[in-house]
Amino acid sequence: MTDNDSGVPEPVVRRPSRWQFSLVWLVPLVAAVVGLGLLIRTWMMAGPTITIQFKTAEGIEEGKTQLRFKEVVIGKVRSIELTDDFTQVKVTVDLNKHASRAAVADSRFWVVRPRADLGGVSGLGTLLSGAYIGVDIGKSEESQRAFKGLEVPPAVTNDSQGRGFRLVAKDLGSLNLGSPVYYRRVPVGRVVGYEMDPDGRAVSLQIFVDAPYDRFVTPSTTFWNASGVDVSAGPQGFKLNTQSLVSVIAGGVAFQPPERNEPPAAEGGRFRLYDDMASAMAPQDKVQLALRLRFYQSVRGLAVGAPVDFHGLQLGEITKIDFEYDAQRQRFAADVSAVIYPERLGNAYLSLRGQLKQADDEAPRRVFERLISQSLRAQLRSGNLLTGQQYVALDFLSKGEPTLAPPQAGALTMPTVPGSFDQIQTQITNIVDKIEKIPFDEIGLQLRDSLRDANQLLKTLDGKVAPEMQQTLEQARLTLRSAEEALGSDGPMQQDLRGTLESVDRAARSLRSLTEGLQRNPQSLLRGKPDDPVLLRLSPLPPQGLEQTPP
Amino acid sequence: MSTAIRTATEMGLIGCRRCGHVMQRPETVEGSSCARCGAPLRWRKPQSLERCWAFLIAAMILYIPANTLTMMRTINPFNATDDTIMSGVIYLWVAGTPELAAIVFVASVMVPIGKFIALLILLISVQRGSPHDRVGRTRMYRIIEKIGHWSMLDVFVVALLVALVRFDLFGRVEAGGGAICFGGVVVLTMMASLSFDPRLIWDTPEKT
Numbered sequence: 001m002t003d004n005d006s007g008v009p010e011p012v013v014r015r016p017s018r019w020q021f022s023l024v025w026l027v028p029l030v031a032a033v034v035g036l037g038l039l040i041r042t043w044m045m046a047g048p049t050i051t052i053q054f055k056t057a058e059g060i061e062e063g064k065t066q067l068r069f070k071e072v073v074i075g076k077v078r079s080i081e082l083t084d085d086f087t088q089v090k091v092t093v094d095l096n097k098h099a100s101r102a103a104v105a106d107s108r109f110w111v112v113r114p115r116a117d118l119g120g121v122s123g124l125g126t127l128l129s130g131a132y133i134g135v136d137i138g139k140s141e142e143s144q145r146a147f148k149g150l151e152v153p154p155a156v157t158n159d160s161q162g163r164g165f166r167l168v169a170k171d172l173g174s175l176n177l178g179s180p181v182y183y184r185r186v187p188v189g190r191v192v193g194y195e196m197d198p199d200g201r202a203v204s205l206q207i208f209v210d211a212p213y214d215r216f217v218t219p220s221t222t223f224w225n226a227s228g229v230d231v232s233a234g235p236q237g238f239k240l241n242t243q244s245l246v247s248v249i250a251g252g253v254a255f256q257p258p259e260r261n262e263p264p265a266a267e268g269g270r271f272r273l274y275d276d277m278a279s280a281m282a283p284q285d286k287v288q289l290a291l292r293l294r295f296y297q298s299v300r301g302l303a304v305g306a307p308v309d310f311h312g313l314q315l316g317e318i319t320k321i322d323f324e325y326d327a328q329r330q331r332f333a334a335d336v337s338a339v340i341y342p343e344r345l346g347n348a349y350l351s352l353r354g355q356l357k358q359a360d361d362e363a364p365r366r367v368f369e370r371l372i373s374q375s376l377r378a379q380l381r382s383g384n385l386l387t388g389q390q391y392v393a394l395d396f397l398s399k400g401e402p403t404l405a406p407p408q409a410g411a412l413t414m415p416t417v418p419g420s421f422d423q424i425q426t427q428i429t430n431i432v433d434k435i436e437k438i439p440f441d442e443i444g445l446q447l448r449d450s451l452r453d454a455n456q457l458l459k460t461l462d463g464k465v466a467p468e469m470q471q472t473l474e475q476a477r478l479t480l481r482s483a484e485e486a487l488g489s490d491g492p493m494q495q496d497l498r499g500t501l502e503s504v505d506r507a508a509r510s511l512r513s514l515t516e517g518l519q520r521n522p523q524s525l526l527r528g529k530p531d532d533p534v535l536l537r538l539s540p541l542p543p544q545g546l547e548q549t550p551p
Numbered sequence: 552m553s554t555a556i557r558t559a560t561e562m563g564l565i566g567c568r569r570c571g572h573v574m575q576r577p578e579t580v581e582g583s584s585c586a587r588c589g590a591p592l593r594w595r596k597p598q599s600l601e602r603c604w605a606f607l608i609a610a611m612i613l614y615i616p617a618n619t620l621t622m623m624r625t626i627n628p629f630n631a632t633d634d635t636i637m638s639g640v641i642y643l644w645v646a647g648t649p650e651l652a653a654i655v656f657v658a659s660v661m662v663p664i665g666k667f668i669a670l671l672i673l674l675i676s677v678q679r680g681s682p683h684d685r686v687g688r689t690r691m692y693r694i695i696e697k698i699g700h701w702s703m704l705d706v707f708v709v710a711l712l713v714a715l716v717r718f719d720l721f722g723r724v725e726a727g728g729g730a731i732c733f734g735g736v737v738v739l740t741m742m743a744s745l746s747f748d749p750r751l752i753w754d755t756p757e758k759t
Contacts, residue, residue, distance in 0.1 A: 022598055024605040027742075031609030031735065038616040038728045064632060073631075129628075 047095035049078065050102075052109045052133070054149040057089040059113055059131030067093050067102075067133045068112075074099030077133070091149075093133065103145060106138030106158070110150040122153070152177065155192040161211035162189065165265065167253065169203050169273035173225045174251035181207050182226060182254040188213035191253065205273065207253060217255065218262035223273045224280035226254035237384055256280070289364045291316070291338040291414045293378050293392065294405035296326075299334040301390040302380065308338050309381075310394040316340030318392065324406075335405055338392060342367065365412055372415060377402055380419030390419075558753055565592060596748040600674060606743035607670050613735045614663060621727030623709050628721060635729055636660065636705065658704040659733070666702075666740045669695045670747065677751045685752050692749045699744055702737040706730055 057080045059065070067075030075095040083090050095102055112134045114123045126132065133149075136157040155178050156164070169175075172194060181189035189209035196203055209217055253273065265271075274280035291308070299321060308316040320337040342349045342364040352367045368376070377397040383389045394414070402415030486493055518525060559566060565576040567585035577583045580594045596602075621633040634642065636659050643652035669691050676688060709730045716724040 022601060024598065024602045024746075027739070028605050028609035028612060031612045031739065034735070035612045035616045035732065038620055038732065042616075042620060042728075063638060076633075 045097050047075070047097045047100035048103045048143075048145065050075075050093050050095060050145050050147060052091045052093060052147045052149045053083065053088045054091060054111060055088060055151060057091065059111060059126070060089075060091060060133070061130065065130065065132055067095065067099075067109075067135055069099065069102060069135045069137055074102060074135070075133075091133070102135055102137045103143055104138045105140040105142040105144045107140075107144070107147065108136045108138070108150055108154055109147055110134050110153050112153065115153075155190050156208040160208070162209050163211075163214040163217070163265075163267045164192065164206055164208045165217060166268060166270045167205040167207060167223050167273040168197075168270060169205060169225065170275070172203050172205075173275075175205065175225065175253065176251060179251040179253065181209060182252055183209075183213055183216055183256075185254075186213075188216075205253075215264040216257050217265045217269070218257045219265045219269065220262060221255050221257040221265065221271065222280040223253055223255045223271050224277050225273055225275055226252045226277070237386070287341060287343050287364050289316075289340050289342055289368060290319075290411035291340060291378075292405040292408050292411045293336040293338060293414050293416050294324075294403050295334045295336060295380055295416055295419075296329075296331055296403060297334075297380060297418060299336065299380065299390070301382070301388040302334075302336070302392070303389070306383075306389065306391045308340050308378075308392045308394065310345070313344060315342075315344055315394065336392065337411065340368075368412055368414075376414075378414045378416040380416075382419075560594075560754070565594060568593060595750060595754075596746060599746055599748040599751060600678060602746035603670065603674055603743045606739045606746060607667065607674070610663075610736045610739035610743060611667055613732045613739065614667070617729050617732035617736050620729035620732060622705070622729040622733065623712065624725040624727055625716075626723050626725065633727065636733070655705065658701055662698055662702045663736055663740060666695050666699060666744070670740070670743055673747060673752070677754075688752050689749055692744070692747065692752075696744050699737070699741045702740070703734070706734045706737065 054060075060077055060080055062077055062079050065077040066073045067077070073096075075093045077091055078094050079092045081090045081092070082088070110133070111131050112123045112126055113131045114127050115121070123131075134153060136154055136159075139158055156162075175191055175194070177191060177193065179191040180187040181191065189207055191205055192208045193206040194203055254277070255271075302318060302321065304318050304320060306318045307314040308318065316339050318336055318338050322335040322337070324333045324335050325331075326333045345352075349364075349367065352370075353363050356363055356366055375396050375398045376394060377400075379393050379395060379397065380390050381393045383391045397417050400417040402417055404415055405413050407413050485491060488494070559573070560576070563576050564573055565580065566573050567588060567590055569590040570585060570588040572585055572587040574586055574592075576594075577592075580592055583592045584590060585592055618636055620635065622636050622639060623634050625632045625634065636655070640652050640656045640660070643649075643655060673688060673692060676683070709724075709726050712724040713726050716722060
């Protein structure tokens with residue numbers, strides 16, 4: 001190119017640069033932009049990746065199973081692996097970008113499968129579509145990538161309105177997850193969890209009360225177990241109490257706020273769960289007094305929880321029954337522990353305490369010591385003859401030798417006397433013994449002989465006495481008839497008598513006129529009768545003459 | 552082995568790309584045209600290597616989203632399943648049709664990747680003027696040109712399914728971004744192999 005014979009310089013031929021920009025390079029540029037754009041979009045759509053541990057991967061499929069929040073798909077299962085120790089399944093889930101808020105510390109995950117429980121049937125749709133993972137997105141700001149999945153769906157989701165509370169119970173009863181909480185028999189919440197206390201002495205239940213009913217839970221609200229059918233055979237007889245059909249099956253909790261107005265209780269407040277409504281509604285017993293009682297009689301029918309009664313007031317309850325052997329008396333004894341709540345005596349207790357010189361923690365004990373000195377005794381009594389339940393009654397009984405339990409620290413020894421039931425039993429036994437001693441056989445034989453004699457007597461009477469008697473009666477009747485005839489109003493005797501009486505009457509009149517005439521004219525006895533008009537008038541004998549005479 | 556081969560350039564000849572008419576090579580090939588058919592004469596394909604590189608790079612870029620993005624989305628009333636190429640291959644294999652899995656794998660994975668590698672080898676060896684195994688490389692070029700369009704199998708399947716499976720409520724198939732990218736990959740690799748001039752393989756001087 002450069003060599004030339006003429007020596008005239010050639011123009012510089014500029015070869016186009018081999019790598020000069022040509023339009024063809026727009027193709028990879030566009031491809032890069034499109035590809036990158038798609039990748040970036042996908043990457044933007046993709047949220048964080050989280051792992052959830054479940055006990056089993058039943059129904060979960062890689063690349064298929066969705067993560068749903070309120071039935072909206074917000075992620076998808078990428079892979080399923082076993083954990084290193086093979087005890088659990090680790091499910092890796094890709095979240096959508098807009099759902100990255102789901103990966104916070106208090107989010108909860110569970111697998112939605114068809115599920116039938118007492119509360120109803122849920123997840124039927126998953127029968128066809130396959131299981132999916134449900135999530136309840138938490139409120140925390142702290143993000144988290146590894147989660148432990150729940151085995152059952154949570155009863156309360158984070159977005160539900162209301163408040164949770166803790167109940168402390170002696171046992172779980174028939175409660176379970178999802179058991180309803182009732183307020184005035186309206187279901188207003190449910191049991192969302194329970195756990196054993198670390199020391200194993202009580203069970204803590206978490207309940208959730210939906211808004212707006214949560215405001216009825218106030219700091220002094222009482223909760224009780226309204227589970228199932230509560231059949232109790234107490235000294236008061238059989239008692240059956242239920243809340244609703246659901247609670248009969250699934251158990252339930254009921255609560256009742258106090259009458260007075262109170263502000264609503266704080267979230268997470270702790271309450272005691274009473275065994276039943278009666279004990280929940282009982283006055284709050286702050287003051288307690290432990291009692292020790294010894295009985296030498298049978299404590300059959302006396303159960304833990306049986307009442308300690310004072311004049312019809314349930315003052316406390318039996319807490320324990322121990323058996324001891326009394327070597328001295330060579331008898332078995334039942335040592336019964338009881339607890340009483342002196343405040344249940346109300347004003348009586350207050351005035352008794354007021355009589356003490358000083359009111360301190362020992363006050364209830366000293367009040368009862370004083371009552372014991374006034375012959376307060378404990379006695380086993382039969383509460384219900386049908387069920388044979390017994391209870392301990394406290395009463396002032398001066399009769400009988402009291403039995404004392406061996407003293408125990410912290411407990412007051414209450415003297416006991418044999419129970420009324422015991423006495424009745426003894427008396428009945430005595431009566432039965434006496435009845436047994438009666439010679440019923442002999443009495444029967446004698447009675448039969450007597451009856452036979454009586455029978456003979458009756459026969460004699462019938463055969464001999466009766467005909468004579470009949471004759472006598474006949475005669476008597478005849479006699480009476482003739483008497484009647486003689487005395488009848490038409491009878492001759494009657495007429496005779498009447499005539500006689502008339503004659504007597506006339507005679508009496510004549511005699512009277514005679515006496516009058518004589519009174520007036522005594523001389524007439526000697527001289528004869530003058531024709532005196534007065535005399536004439538007074539004389540009844542000539543009545544015609546008198547009528548003719550003018551007065 | 553190639554001692555007997557004499558190229559047209561060495562002999563001062565040029566052939567028409569359209570009708571194959573052989574002529575004396577003019578001083579400047581630029582601007583001259585075939586004496587028989589009148590098509591413009593080119594000594595070599597213009598900017599062959601540059602274009603080939605450009606298309607190849609574009610294809611390789613698009614191959615990444617083509618594999619990572621959803622190829623096909625199957626929607627039924629209860630579920631929506633996204634499938635990429637590899638998940639489809641795995642699904643077919645697991646579902647008990649290994650033959651189909653193999654076909655899809657060969658057409659959609661092996662062929663494009665094989666094409667990338669072959670074109671890279673050709674481009675690098677031509678640029679470095681390597682004289683090794685020119686016949687073999689020429690054969691390699693012929694093969695990739697022949698099988699290139701078979702990679703479109705996947706795209707066809709997706710296009711057919713999208714068109715046919717339209718049962719609205721009960722199920723439907725949608726093409727994902729991966730299908731578009733994959734189609735782009737196939738087209739770009741074909742363009743790359745077309746813009747490569749296999750005669751360049753023979754242009755480098757014989758080693759003595």
